[in-house]
Amino acid sequence: MLDFWNGRILEWLDLYGSTAVVLWCFWSFVLGACFGSFTTACVWRIPRGISIVWPPSSCPKCGHRLGASENIPILGWLLLRGRCKGCGLPISPRYVLIELATALLFTVTAYSAVLCRLPLSVIPAWCLIVLCIGSACTDCELRIIPDKFTCSGMILALLCAFLFPSTKMPSNMTPLFALTYTFAQIAAVGLFGYSAWYAGKLLFHREALGRGDVKFLMAIAGFTSVFGALVAILTGSLLALLWLLCDAVKRGRLRRKFAYGPFLAAGALLWLLFRGIGMRLLLK
Numbered sequence: 001m002l003d004f005w006n007g008r009i010l011e012w013l014d015l016y017g018s019t020a021v022v023l024w025c026f027w028s029f030v031l032g033a034c035f036g037s038f039t040t041a042c043v044w045r046i047p048r049g050i051s052i053v054w055p056p057s058s059c060p061k062c063g064h065r066l067g068a069s070e071n072i073p074i075l076g077w078l079l080l081r082g083r084c085k086g087c088g089l090p091i092s093p094r095y096v097l098i099e100l101a102t103a104l105l106f107t108v109t110a111y112s113a114v115l116c117r118l119p120l121s122v123i124p125a126w127c128l129i130v131l132c133i134g135s136a137c138t139d140c141e142l143r144i145i146p147d148k149f150t151c152s153g154m155i156l157a158l159l160c161a162f163l164f165p166s167t168k169m170p171s172n173m174t175p176l177f178a179l180t181y182t183f184a185q186i187a188a189v190g191l192f193g194y195s196a197w198y199a200g201k202l203l204f205h206r207e208a209l210g211r212g213d214v215k216f217l218m219a220i221a222g223f224t225s226v227f228g229a230l231v232a233i234l235t236g237s238l239l240a241l242l243w244l245l246c247d248a249v250k251r252g253r254l255r256r257k258f259a260y261g262p263f264l265a266a267g268a269l270l271w272l273l274f275r276g277i278g279m280r281l282l283l284k
């Protein structure tokens with residue numbers, strides 16, 4: 001099924017040339033902004049146990065219900081000049097920044113998928129982007145990564161492997177084999193992660209790696225492979241170390257606890273972006 005739709009999209013892209021590629025990227029940007037908006041809602045609602053469909057979005061300060069135009073991702077915030085229509089208080093630019101970041105990441109991966117001649121490979125990539133941004137924001141704000149994010153991530157990774165086996169490496173797997181292979185990769189990273197968590201508890205009497213981080217890594221492995229998860233750990237740790245050093249210089253002492261999720265997310269996203277470039281070089 002994937003080959004059929006990939007073929008149809010490629011036919012359309014080849015027929016209309018650069019205009020089609022621009023349209024493809026434009027709609028990826030729009031979709032990314034909408035998913036960014038959905039992610040900000042999930043980040044606010046899921047840890048607080050509020051349903052993601054009801055009640056409709058409202059200002060957290062005065063309860064003003066957002067109208068249709070105020071709900072448009074990115075543009076809504078710009079039209080309101082960053083202030084709530086009800087109380088006039090400033091709306092955090094965090095929302096628009098998350099929407100913009102998601103939109104840009106969606107566009108870059110969509111463009112890279114076209115260059116790889118595998119346009120539908122954007123679907124697992126987009127799932128990973130939403131998972132990474134959502135988990136990073138919740139971890140930054142509340143120091144937790146909810147199971148609803150990580151477990152949904154693992155289920156989506158398995159579903160993507162089954163539906164789009166040719167987006168996995170090696171690309172000639174049958175759907176059932178891709179599903180089993182992805183499950184094994186998630187389990188392997190889980191085993192490694194929980195061992196590290198247990199070793200940290202035993203040796204240092206504290207969690208070296210949070211259990212939320214372990215489940216987050218398992219979901220990353222589901223989308224990227226064990227190798228991708230390892231790259232995320234190494235890159236994430238390097239970024240965390242740099243940040244800790246800068247923070248220590250600024251504060252005059254070293255922080256003992258910090259959220260590791262955003263660094264893992266950055267590592268996974270860097271891998272996602274550079275894997276695309278790597279595949280392009282391989283295909284040339």
Ligand SMILES: [Zn+2]
Nearest residue numbers: 059062084087
């Ligand atoms: Zn308000």
